[in-house]
Amino acid sequence: MSTPYAALILEDRVHGSLYTDTQVFADEMDRIFRRGWVFVGHDSEIPKSGDWVTRQVGRESVIMVRDRGGAIHVLANRCAHRGNRLCWRERGNGNSFQCIYHGWTFGLDGSLRAVSHKAGFDRDRAEMPLDRAGQVGLHRGFVFANMSGDAGTLADHLGAGGRDLIDRLCDLSPTGNIRLSAGWIGHRVESNWKMWPESDSDGYHLDFVHASMLRAQPDNYYHDTVIGGESANVSRAVDHGRGHTELDLRPSYSRELAWLGVGRDRVGAYCDALEARHGKARAERLLWDGPPHGFIFPNLFLGEVNIARIDPLDVGSMVHAHTVIQLEDVDDALNRRLLRQSEAALGPASFIVPDDAIIAERMQLGFQGLRPPASGSSASGGWIDLSRGRAREQRQPDGTRVGHVSDETTNRAFWHHYRHVMESRA
Amino acid sequence: MSATELATARPLLVPEPLRREIEAFLYLEARLADESRYAEWEKLVADDMHYWVPKGAADYDPAERLSYINDNRPRLATRIRQLMTGVRHAQTPPSPMRRIVSNIEVLAIDDVAGTYTVGSNFVLYELAVQSGATLRVWPGRVTHRLRRVGGELRMSQKIVELVTATAPQWNMAFLI
Numbered sequence: 001m002s003t004p005y006a007a008l009i010l011e012d013r014v015h016g017s018l019y020t021d022t023q024v025f026a027d028e029m030d031r032i033f034r035r036g037w038v039f040v041g042h043d044s045e046i047p048k049s050g051d052w053v054t055r056q057v058g059r060e061s062v063i064m065v066r067d068r069g070g071a072i073h074v075l076a077n078r079c080a081h082r083g084n085r086l087c088w089r090e091r092g093n094g095n096s097f098q099c100i101y102h103g104w105t106f107g108l109d110g111s112l113r114a115v116s117h118k119a120g121f122d123r124d125r126a127e128m129p130l131d132r133a134g135q136v137g138l139h140r141g142f143v144f145a146n147m148s149g150d151a152g153t154l155a156d157h158l159g160a161g162g163r164d165l166i167d168r169l170c171d172l173s174p175t176g177n178i179r180l181s182a183g184w185i186g187h188r189v190e191s192n193w194k195m196w197p198e199s200d201s202d203g204y205h206l207d208f209v210h211a212s213m214l215r216a217q218p219d220n221y222y223h224d225t226v227i228g229g230e231s232a233n234v235s236r237a238v239d240h241g242r243g244h245t246e247l248d249l250r251p252s253y254s255r256e257l258a259w260l261g262v263g264r265d266r267v268g269a270y271c272d273a274l275e276a277r278h279g280k281a282r283a284e285r286l287l288w289d290g291p292p293h294g295f296i297f298p299n300l301f302l303g304e305v306n307i308a309r310i311d312p313l314d315v316g317s318m319v320h321a322h323t324v325i326q327l328e329d330v331d332d333a334l335n336r337r338l339l340r341q342s343e344a345a346l347g348p349a350s351f352i353v354p355d356d357a358i359i360a361e362r363m364q365l366g367f368q369g370l371r372p373p374a375s376g377s378s379a380s381g382g383w384i385d386l387s388r389g390r391a392r393e394q395r396q397p398d399g400t401r402v403g404h405v406s407d408e409t410t411n412r413a414f415w416h417h418y419r420h421v422m423e424s425r426a
Numbered sequence: 427m428s429a430t431e432l433a434t435a436r437p438l439l440v441p442e443p444l445r446r447e448i449e450a451f452l453y454l455e456a457r458l459a460d461e462s463r464y465a466e467w468e469k470l471v472a473d474d475m476h477y478w479v480p481k482g483a484a485d486y487d488p489a490e491r492l493s494y495i496n497d498n499r500p501r502l503a504t505r506i507r508q509l510m511t512g513v514r515h516a517q518t519p520p521s522p523m524r525r526i527v528s529n530i531e532v533l534a535i536d537d538v539a540g541t542y543t544v545g546s547n548f549v550l551y552e553l554a555v556q557s558g559a560t561l562r563v564w565p566g567r568v569t570h571r572l573r574r575v576g577g578e579l580r581m582s583q584k585i586v587e588l589v590t591a592t593a594p595q596w597n598m599a600f601l602i
Contacts, residue, residue, distance in 0.1 A: 090592065181490075182490065182491050182492045183481060183491045183492050184492075185481055185492050185493075185494065186593065186594025186595065187594060187595065187596075187597075188594040188595060188596045189596075190557065190558055190560075190596075209515065211511070211513045212508045212509075212511040212512075212513045212514040212515070213508060215507075215508070215511045215513075216504050216505075216507040216508035216511060217504060217508075319594045321594070322492075323492065324492060332489075336489045336490075339489070339490075339491075339492060340496070340501075342492065343492060343493065343495070343496055344501070344504075347492070347494060348494060348594075348595040348596060348597050348598040348599075349479065349494045349495045349595075349598040349599060349602075351504070351505070351508055354516035354597045354598075354599040355514070355515045355516050355599075357516065357597050358515045358516050358556050358557055358597065359515070361556075361557035361558060362556075362557055365557065365558060
């Protein structure tokens, strides 16, 4: 029986079985992670010809590789002969991929180059390349892909809002380019993957879940931007459409560079370089606004200076993998500062995300045993309320929907798009 | 001594009282961490402490690549302050833990700096009671650097190389 998504996802509430039902997970891996655009990596991770990294798209292992002409391919990490995994390391460099089972060799573009003992092989090699993503697209170096090839354009998927989030991040680099060169840290969490697009863009939980961090770090900028009471706080929760969301912290910053925790005296050369690229007024704006806090549907978190991707493992298990942006043409000290800032915030031993992970795991436990209600009736229990701020959020002329930072505008935005995808790709 | 040199170092034979003193320090440090006795554990830490849990082997510059933990003394103080707030949910309540420390070897002695570099293996058993109450096993190797401060041993370095360090890690909000 197919899952009645419209009955489980209402405008102001969703049913808990969506986090625990294995059929829902199977549907998601197909409709969202195989037939829709997902974030794979960044072109700065594979700067040279032959550089590759392994990633997952949905549950499928892929190789993101740069060929001799500089083009980026997203190939299935699976020999076209008998399916053996080709690359088992996280990253590497080479001229080709050779399967260790029977020695078949594939080019950097996935084409089958050589078959061992070829006298007994009567197929045309051109018919046997590695499987590959049907579409690969880049925006400011961020590589997105989908396996099916019929997901529409990347520009449509990102929309103006998604592109703007990425642009605002990259514009903080004096060259306009960021580098993801500091490696990825994987954080294993025993929760459904959807807890993270929700939690990473939830502005309502910080003074509860992160009370210990706020007490231990009294100078943390979250005090100004997401804490401080409902009336005092002027940050905004934004629905950019297509499932992309943002906690817009910009209105709350009380000084320039608050997001970096230093003043202009410490990073003068960086401020000058930004001004040389953008002009004085725009540079001042950028230095005040800092990097965005946004989520690109379904698996990319732009967490100020951090980048995280959500890798689902099964219906109740996933990895929150993160790295930190590094800026081009700045002092090493500034990039090291970003790196230290990232270590404090994200990862299994950091000061922030382990507490989110506990919440996600406890929610997952809370949803155990729920069955989808037969008729979508709220009387049957197991519903999650997402109604907060519905009356006060405003639709803007540009189509975005904006609420108070503590409103569930972002969560509703995720589920609204999720329902659309799950129904339209049924 | 570089990480590579340490990895191939022959253990030094040290006088028995010193060996016992070093072992006693490692066992005390392990027990205080196991029992989440944060303030007492912090008293074992020297002012120039480096607490490092690298992603993979400890063969890279943590200023250029991310680590699970890369604490200098102030960052470690923040970590302990956070644990002691009582609302560090990832360790509320603290995980019941026990670790076995073994294969203790004195790898280097620096007479000028007055430091001992000590390698050991460990297996830590943790019950993640904050969520699903599953038993998690954390095997690895520690390299301590110890120094005498006012007659007592303190640690100025603790590097923890997990066997699983290249794989994703569950919450590691305790003192590993």
